[in-house]
Amino acid sequence: MSTTNKRPLKNLYLPGIQLPVGGVVSILHRLSGILWVVSLPLMLWFLQQSLTDDSSYQRVSALFATLPIRLLSLILVMIVTHHLVAGVRHLLQDVEIGVTREGGSRGAWIVMLTVAVASSVAGVWLFK
Amino acid sequence: MTPTRLTGSVQHGFGQWLLQRLTAMYLAVFAIWLATAVILDPPAGFSAWKAWFAYGPVRLAFALAFMSMLVHAWIGMRSVFLDYLKPLWLRILMHLLTAVFLTALALWSAHILLVEAAR
Numbered sequence: 001m002s003t004t005n006k007r008p009l010k011n012l013y014l015p016g017i018q019l020p021v022g023g024v025v026s027i028l029h030r031l032s033g034i035l036w037v038v039s040l041p042l043m044l045w046f047l048q049q050s051l052t053d054d055s056s057y058q059r060v061s062a063l064f065a066t067l068p069i070r071l072l073s074l075i076l077v078m079i080v081t082h083h084l085v086a087g088v089r090h091l092l093q094d095v096e097i098g099v100t101r102e103g104g105s106r107g108a109w110i111v112m113l114t115v116a117v118a119s120s121v122a123g124v125w126l127f128k
Numbered sequence: 129m130t131p132t133r134l135t136g137s138v139q140h141g142f143g144q145w146l147l148q149r150l151t152a153m154y155l156a157v158f159a160i161w162l163a164t165a166v167i168l169d170p171p172a173g174f175s176a177w178k179a180w181f182a183y184g185p186v187r188l189a190f191a192l193a194f195m196s197m198l199v200h201a202w203i204g205m206r207s208v209f210l211d212y213l214k215p216l217w218l219r220i221l222m223h224l225l226t227a228v229f230l231t232a233l234a235l236w237s238a239h240i241l242l243v244e245a246a247r
Contacts, residue, residue: 030208037201040233044240050174051181051244057174084159087152094149125167 021108029086032079039076070126077122082115148203151196158193181245194237198230 049056089107098107171177205226213219
């Protein structure tokens with residue numbers, strides 16, 4: 001590690017520094033991962049209710065017909081799609097695909113676009 | 129400059145790095161398979177859903193996905209804690225809570241797959 005520059009940074013105008021799109025995707029990857037872990041009990045509960053008996057299956061189905069649960073499903077689809085596609089981007093970067101400054105940005109935009117398309121399709125499917 | 133010592137923790141870190149990627153690849157394939165299966169052939173009622181789940185390979189695929197997800201979650205949450213939490217006691221506390229949380233989920237998902245889905 002370099003120890004030559006010990007001078008503290010001065011006059012750093014923070015609002016002028018923009019996080020590049022790759023940084024945004026990276027932060028969202030972490031955030032979506034945390035949110036996914038937090039939502040695991042709820043999804044396990046849905047799975048358990050759907051497999052217990054006919055009446056509990058009907059109850060869960062009825063729940064998925066309500067607006068709040070549909071909205072929640074859409075958010076979960078967005079979360080998992082983002083985590084999946086951004087994860088694929090990281091795996092591709094492991095094999096040196098999209099590691100340059102331009103390539104990283106392009107990959108990050110592709111991630112954002114894929115999530116937008118996938119959540120639109122999921123939205124239509126959920127609210128049709 | 130002190131020479132770099134290769135200790136056990138270096139290999140440990142590589143193991144976690146590799147495990148995070150292997151579980152990621154399985155989960156990606158699983159997620160795409162599950163989404164495709166549910167979209168192409170939506171579950172038609174309780175008995176059909178139950179019958180699909182009683183099928184061995186499906187439950188095995190789910191079991192592997194749950195295991196992968198919990199391992200992946202542990203490594204992921206750990207790196208988040210190590211990056212953003214500075215006080216040692218807070219790190220240890222969050223690691224402990226996460227370990228308890230994920231262990232509970234592991235037992236619960238095993239119960240669902242072995243008892244509920246098999247009934």
